[in-house]
Amino acid sequence: MKVLILGAGGVGGYFGGRLIEAGADITFQVRPNRARQLAETGLVIKSSQGDAHLQVKTIETAHGTGPFDLVILGCKAYDLDLAIEAVAPHVANGAIVLPLLNGMRHHDDLRARFGPDQLIAGIAQIETTLSPTGEILHKSDFARIVFGSLGDYPATTRAQAVISDFAAICASANFSSKLLDPVDQALWDKWVMIGTLAGITCLMRGATGDVMAAREGRELIEELLQEAISVATEAGYPPSPDYLVNARKLLMAPGSTFMASMLRDIEKGNAIEADHIVGDMYRRAHEAGHDANVLRMVYCHLQAYQARRARNGL
Helix, strand or coil, X not given: CEEEEECCCCCHHHHHHHHHHCCCEEEEECCHHHHHHHHHHCEEEECCCCCEEECCEEECCCCCCCCCCEEEEXXXXXXXXXXXXXXXXXXXXXXXXXXXXXXXXXXXXXXXXXXXXXXXXXXXXXXXEECCCCCEEEXXXXXXXXXXXXXXXXXXXXXXXXXXXXXXXXXXXXXXXXXXXXXXXXXXXXXXXXXXXXXXXXXXXXXXXXXXXXXXXXXXXXXXXXXXHHHHHHCCCCCCHHHHHHHHHHHCCCCCCCCCHHHHHHHCCCCCCHHHHHHHHHHHXXXXXXXXXXXXXXXXXXXXXXXXXXXXXX
């Protein structure tokens, strides 16, 4: 199968690079600066799971290229509108879209633009960042993709074939993967986790271990986690007890350096996914009448950061 990945950053670049290592036919659609960088230096991955230095195929526009079987969106949520227009020609040529974004709101946007028949869903579980020179720095030992159809829109025969083919190429790559049909519970579980992680580390401007070192740190993490759980439960997807045991281990490990990529973006002065990850969760909690005081405080904090960037012309 032919796969197009929009973006060659920490998510798209890492998983795309590992798929290339496994012999998959991967093309990256990137902006001109990233295209020049990849042409000059190749795609570089630095990881405890093995470094890689790969020559890759890139395009800067969808027109006159393809066709592709699968288009993977590895962008940030604040670039979703641009991403939708960038890949629209591929979808018009029959490509199935697999977004690897956090949260849930993007599924509505993609469905409204392309219809449900060419949309599947998934999550990426990985901690990466880009170095100033464009190297992908894998910050932990885990890297996993979970994907499948959505429960309210079962995959078409065409989409099921693409899902099956993608599962086959992922199985031979240097990362973990899992096909779930439907995939909804995994999406909500990830949102509960990333909403809590991003919320607490951005609010406190430190890793989870730093928060745990504070007198009220554990209690505040738990309070935020419970607010996120209430949102997932209201939607019909409460996390399982086993999942929450593992989530608490990650979120509450003393001395941990675990932090959300959103905090790294704040530290660099970059744009953030505040509205998509935290804002949408707070909106759902508020509309359901749930206690969401920590989510409200986190979202206000992130909006203030965004307002300051806007005031500075960023």
